[in-house]
Amino acid sequence: xxYAASAPARSSLRSSERTRRAALDLGLFLxxxxxxxxxxxxxxxxxxxxxxxxxxxxxxxxxxxxxxxVVGILFEPSRRNGPLLIGVLWDAALFTAxxxxxxxxxxALFGFALGAVLAHSGxxxxxxxxYIVASQTIPILAVAPMVVVWVNPRLxxxxxxxGAVSVIAAYLxxxxxxxxTLRGLTSVDPRALELMRSYAAGSWRVLWKLRVPAAxxxxxxxxxxxxxxxxxxxxxxxxxxxxxxGLGGAIxxxxxxxxxxxxxxxxxxxxxxxxxxSFFLVVLLAERLxxxxxxxxxx
Amino acid sequence: xSASEPVVxxxxxxxxxxxxxxxxxxxxDLDVRPGELVSLIGPSGCGKSTLLRVIGDLVEPSSxxxxxxxxxxxxxxxxxxxxxxxxxxxxYDWRTVAKNISLPLELLGWSKARxxxxxxxxxxxxxxxxxxxxxxxxxxxxxxxxxxxARALSFSPALLLMDEPFGALDEMTRExxxxxxxxxxxASGSTIVFVTHSIAxxxxxxxxxxxxxxRPGRIAAIVEIDLPQPRNADTREEPHFFELVTxxxxxxxxxxxxxxxxxxxxxxxxxxxGTP
Amino acid sequence: xxxARRLALEWLPAAAVFVGGIVFWEAIVRGFAIDxxxxxxxxxxxxxxxxxxxxxxxxxxxxxxxxxxGFVIGCAAGFVAAAAIARYTLLRTAVMPYAIAAGxxxxxxxxxxxxxxxxxxxxxSKIAIAAILCFFPMLVNTMKGLTSVPASxxxxxxxxxxxxxxxxxxxxxxxxxPYVFTGLKVGxxxxxxxxxxGDYFGGAPGALGVEIRRWVGIFAFDxxxxxxxxxxxxxxxxxxxxxxxxxLAMGWHPSIRGAGAE
Numbered sequence: 105x106x107y108a109a110s111a112p113a114r115s116s117l118r119s120s121e122r123t124r125r126a127a128l129d130l131g132l133f134l135x136x137x138x139x140x141x142x143x144x145x146x147x148x149x150x151x152x153x154x155x156x157x158x159x160x161x162x163x164x165x166x167x168x169x170x171x172x173x174v175v176g177i178l179f180e181p182s183r184r185n186g187p188l189l190i191g192v193l194w195d196a197a198l199f200t201a202x203x204x205x206x207x208x209x210x211x212a213l214f215g216f217a218l219g220a221v222l223a224h225s226g227x228x229x230x231x232x233x234x235y236i237v238a239s240q241t242i243p244i245l246a247v248a249p250m251v252v253v254w255v256n257p258r259l260x261x262x263x264x265x266x267g268a269v270s271v272i273a274a275y276l277x278x279x280x281x282x283x284x285t286l287r288g289l290t291s292v293d294p295r296a297l298e299l300m301r302s303y304a305a306g307s308w309r310v311l312w313k314l315r316v317p318a319a320x321x322x323x324x325x326x327x328x329x330x331x332x333x334x335x336x337x338x339x340x341x342x343x344x345x346x347x348x349x350g351l352g353g354a355i356x357x358x359x360x361x362x363x364x365x366x367x368x369x370x371x372x373x374x375x376x377x378x379x380x381x382s383f384f385l386v387v388l389l390a391e392r393l394x395x396x397x398x399x400x401x402x403x
Numbered sequence: 404x405s406a407s408e409p410v411v412x413x414x415x416x417x418x419x420x421x422x423x424x425x426x427x428x429x430x431x432d433l434d435v436r437p438g439e440l441v442s443l444i445g446p447s448g449c450g451k452s453t454l455l456r457v458i459g460d461l462v463e464p465s466s467x468x469x470x471x472x473x474x475x476x477x478x479x480x481x482x483x484x485x486x487x488x489x490x491x492x493x494x495y496d497w498r499t500v501a502k503n504i505s506l507p508l509e510l511l512g513w514s515k516a517r518x519x520x521x522x523x524x525x526x527x528x529x530x531x532x533x534x535x536x537x538x539x540x541x542x543x544x545x546x547x548x549x550x551x552x553a554r555a556l557s558f559s560p561a562l563l564l565m566d567e568p569f570g571a572l573d574e575m576t577r578e579x580x581x582x583x584x585x586x587x588x589x590a591s592g593s594t595i596v597f598v599t600h601s602i603a604x605x606x607x608x609x610x611x612x613x614x615x616x617x618r619p620g621r622i623a624a625i626v627e628i629d630l631p632q633p634r635n636a637d638t639r640e641e642p643h644f645f646e647l648v649t650x651x652x653x654x655x656x657x658x659x660x661x662x663x664x665x666x667x668x669x670x671x672x673x674x675x676x677g678t679p
Numbered sequence: 680x681x682x683a684r685r686l687a688l689e690w691l692p693a694a695a696v697f698v699g700g701i702v703f704w705e706a707i708v709r710g711f712a713i714d715x716x717x718x719x720x721x722x723x724x725x726x727x728x729x730x731x732x733x734x735x736x737x738x739x740x741x742x743x744x745x746x747x748x749g750f751v752i753g754c755a756a757g758f759v760a761a762a763a764i765a766r767y768t769l770l771r772t773a774v775m776p777y778a779i780a781a782g783x784x785x786x787x788x789x790x791x792x793x794x795x796x797x798x799x800x801x802x803x804s805k806i807a808i809a810a811i812l813c814f815f816p817m818l819v820n821t822m823k824g825l826t827s828v829p830a831s832x833x834x835x836x837x838x839x840x841x842x843x844x845x846x847x848x849x850x851x852x853x854x855x856x857p858y859v860f861t862g863l864k865v866g867x868x869x870x871x872x873x874x875x876x877g878d879y880f881g882g883a884p885g886a887l888g889v890e891i892r893r894w895v896g897i898f899a900f901d902x903x904x905x906x907x908x909x910x911x912x913x914x915x916x917x918x919x920x921x922x923x924x925x926x927l928a929m930g931w932h933p934s935i936r937g938a939g940a941e
Binding site: 456459461480481482483485486487489491493495496497506507510538540 | 829831832834835837838839840841845849850853854929931932933
Binding site: 167332339 | 689690691692693695696697700716717718769772773774776777779780782783784785787788789791792794795796797798801803868871872875876879880887888891892895903906907910911913914915918
C-alpha cells in the first residue's frame with residue numbers, strides 16, 4: 105500500500121495482534137541491519153576490485169575496514185599488555201557520559217526556565233528570540249578555550265577538570281528545549297485557558313496544571329534532540345580542554361595512530377554512536393512513562 | 404445509457420474489515436435513478452460513509468456488484484464519472500480558489516482558456532463571483548464548502564457523492580447551503596448521493612431517504628419524500644415535513660439507533676485498511 | 680505602507696535588545712576590566728574587523744564555502760532519498776528508526792575519518808562531514824512531510840484517478856514544504872558547525888576553525904574573537920536566507936501568514 109497512513113491505533117488492536125506487530129518490527133529492524141552490513145561489505149569488495157577512487161579516497165582496509173574487524177578490535181588490548189580496547193572505551197564513555205549528563209540537566213533546566221519566561225510575554229519573545237536562535241551559530245568549539253579558562257577555576261575541586269565541558273554540553277542542549285518549551289506552553293487551547301480563569305486560578309496554577317502538561321509532548325520532542333546533542337557537546341568540549349579521559353581524547357589519540365591501526369578509531373566512533381543512541385533511548389523511555397500518565401493526548 | 408437506467412446500481416454489496424471480524428455493510432441492494440437526490444442516513448458506524456466510498460471505488464467491496472453509470476465502479480472512477488465532496492473541504496492553501504476549482508480540469512488536460520471559462524461559470528453557480536483570486540483560508544467554512552462543491556462539479560459529472568458535506572457548519576449556514584444545493588442540483592441536473600446525520604437535512608433535500616441499520620449495515624427502510632419541488636425555508640414548516648421527519652426517525656429507531664461503542668470507528672477502519 | 684509599519688513594529692523589540700545588548704556588553708567589559716582573552720569589548724572587535732578584514736573574510740568565506748557545499752549535497756541527497764523511500768510504507772518503517780538513531784550519533788566524531796579519506800588540508804573532508812550532518816535531519820523531515828497529507832486529500836486524488844506521480848507533484852510535494860524548510864534551516868546551522876568543528880581535527884591553513892585555533896595559540900585574541908563574530912554572522916545570514924526563501928515560497932502557510940501565532 106503506497107504511502108498508507110499509519111496503522112490503526114494500537115489500543116484498538118488485540119494484544120496478540122500487538123505482539124505480532126512488535127515481532128514484525130523487530131524482524132524488520134534486524135533485517136535492515138543485515139542489509140546494511142551486506143551493503144558495506146559488498147561496496148568494499150567491489151571498490152577494492154575495481155580500484156574505485158574519489159579524489160584522494162580509495163577503497164582499502166584502511167579507509168573502509170571490515171565491520172567485523174571494527175567489532176573485533178574492541179576485544180584486543182589497545183596497547184601491549186594493556187587492557188582490552190573495549191574496557192578503555194567503556195571508561196572513556198562513562199567519563200563523557202558524566203559530563204554530558206550534567207550538561208544535559210543544566211541545559212534542559214535553563215532551557216525550560218527560559219522558555220517559560222518567554223512564554224509569558226510576546227514582547228520578550230520578539231525581543232530575544234532572534235538572539236537565542238543566533239546563539240547557536242556561534243562556533244562553540246572556538247569559544248570553548250575561553251569557557252574552560254573562565255569556568256574551571258571557579259568550580260569545586262571534584263569538578264575542576266571537566267566542569268567546563270558540561271557547560272559546553274549545556275550550551276548545545278538548552279536551545280531546542282527553549283524553543284519547544286515556548287511552543288508547548290503557548291499551544292494551549294484558549295478554551296482550556298478560559299476554563300481555568302473561570303475557576304479563578306492564578307497564573308502559577310495555570311502554568312503547572314494546564315500549560316506544562318500541554319507542553320510535555322513538545323518538551324520531550326526537544327529532549328530527544330537535546331540528549332544526543334549533549335553527548336556531542338561533551339565530546340567537542342573535551343578537545344580544547346585537553347581532557348584525556350573521555351571519548352574526545354580517545355578520538356584524538358586514535359586519530360594519531362590511524363595509519364597503523366585504523367580500526368581503533370572506527371571502534372571509538374562505534375562506542376560514541378552507542379553512547380549518543382543510549383542517551384536518546386533513555387529520554388524515549390522516560391517519555392513513554394511520563395507522558396502516559398499525563399492526561400493529554402500526544403499530538 | 405438511457406434515461407431510465409439507474410446511475411448507481413448495487414447488488415448484494417458486502418464489506419468486511421479486519422479479516423472478516425467486522426461487517427460494515429451487509430447485502431446492500433440499491434438503485435439510484437438519474438436526477439435523483441438520495442440521502443443515506445443512519446447511526447454512527449452503520450457504514451454509510453463506507454457505502455459512499457464503495458460507489459466511488461475508493462473502497463473495494465468484499466462481495467457484490469457495483470455498477471456506476473453503466474460501468475464497473477473502477478471504470479467509472481477512471482472515466483471521471485463522479486465528483487466527491489467530503490466533510491472537510493480539502494482545499495489546498497497554496498492554490499487560489501480558482502485554481503482549487505480547476506484542479507481536476509488540469510488533471511484532465513483542459514486548455515487554460517477552457518478552464519478559465521468553466522471556473523467563471525462555476526463561481527457564478529455557487530455564488531462566489533469575485534472570490535476566484537482569494538485563498539482558502541480567507542473564506543468562511545460555508546464558502547469553502549461551496550468551493551469544494553464547485554470543484555466536484557467542474558467536469559460536469561453524472562453523479563455527485565457527498566459525505567456529510569455540511570456536518571462541520573453551524574445550523575443556519577447549513578440550512579442556507581441546503582437551499583443552495585437544491586438550486587445547484589436543479590441547475591446542473593446531476594444525480595446526488597448524500598450522506599448525512601441530520602434527519603431534517605435528509606428529508607429537506609431528498610427524493611428518497613435510505614435509512615440504514617446499525618452495524619452490520621443493512622438498508623432498514625427507504626422513505627419516499629413526496630414534498631413538492633422547489634423546496635424552500637417554508638417547506639421546513641409544513642406539517643407533511645414533520646410527518647416525514649417522524650417517519651424517518653421511526654425507521655431509524657427500528658434499525659437500532661444506538662452506536663456500537665466498543666467497535667473501531669468507521670473512519671479508523673477506512674484509514675487502517677488503506678484506500679486502493 | 681501599513682504592512683511595512685507592522686513589520687517594523689514586529690522587529691522593534693529585537694532591534695532594541697540588540698542595541699541595548701551591545702551597550703551593556705561594552706559597559707560590562709570596560710567597567711569590570713575583563714581580560715582581553717575572555718571577552719573583548721564590541722568596539723575592539725569592530726576595530727579588529729576593520730583592520731584585518733581581508734584576512735578574516737577569506738578565512739570565514741573559505742569555511743562558509745565548505746559548509747555551503749556540504750549543505751547542498753547533504754540536503755539534496757536527504758530529499759531525494761526521502762522521496763524515494765516515502766513511497767513504500769515497508770521501506771519507510773524499516774528506515775525510520777535508523778534515520779532517527781543516526782541523528783543521535785555524534786557524527787562530528789567521524790571527522791578524523793573523513794580527514795583520512797580525503798586528506799586533511801582539502802575542502803572535501805569538511806564538505807563530507809557537513810553533508811552527512813545535513814543528510815539525516817533532511818531525510819527525517821522530508822519523509823514526515825511527504826506522508827503528512829490527510830487521508831481525505833488522497834481520497835480526493837483517487838476520485839480523479841490521478842497517478843502516484845501526479846499526487847506526488849501536486850499534493851505531497853507542496854504540503855511537505857514546511858517540513859522541508861525545517862530540515863533546511865536545521866541544516867544551515869549543522870553545516871557551519873560541521874565545517875568549523877571539522878577544522879579542529881585538522882584543516883586547510885586558510886580555514887576559519889584552524890585560524891581561530893592558531894590565533895588563540897599566539898594570544899591574538901582580538902583576531903580570534905573577530906573570527907568568531909564573523910563566523911556567527913555568516914551563520915546567521917545563511918540561516919536567514921533560507922528563512923527568507925521560506926517566507927517567499929510559502930506565503931500561504933499558516934505559520935508564515937501569522938494565523939494563530941503565539
